[in-house]
Amino acid sequence: DADVTQTPRNRITKTGKRIMLECSQTKGHDRMYWYRQDPGLGLRLIYYSFDVKDINKGEISDGYSVSRQAQAKFSLSLESAIPNQTALYFCATSDSASAKNIQYFGAGTRLSVL
């Protein structure tokens, strides 16, 4: 089983719809992240969380919200989806006990907003 699991893997939705992307991990890491990947732009950080009560905005948080339901679960919501949120979304984890901050990624969710 994957250590970092994202659901769904693919999603097509319409403009204005609310959707949620979910991430769960079995690595026991305290830190979790949401990134989006667009061609030619690399990965950009949307939100990150150091623990259940510590959530921080990344560089492109507008139009997104997150919830850290438990140490192992971190969900990303698009309250009212728009076409320019079409992208590949990744959840990642890291362990604060390691000073290296190596990120462990899920397989990604491909989102299309029509």
Next chain:
Amino acid sequence: SQQGEEDPQALSIQEGENATMNCSYKTSINNLQWYRQNSGRGLVHLILIRSNEREKHSGRLRVTLDTSKKSSSLLITASRAADTASYFCATGGGGGGYQKVTFGIGTKLQVIP
């Protein structure tokens, strides 16, 4: 804005040849990491080099770091078709507190059998 910038953006080589990818960054760092991404999949960590290190090896991978030039290179020796992927450098920020990891836009490597 992106911290790391990889060069070239795309690279095509024959199997057995060496592949070299470069990364430049702008601000001080604590470490620099390289990741691989197979098409449409999640990134996988390959190797990390600390700011006080100049060279590091892992199997067929060799990473160098020149902090005076704010640049790093990733060398894959004796490439294989399975090395076909995108490669990203990621910089871990300097200073205290949370060490934010910032990813570049990647180099797309194609290894032709």
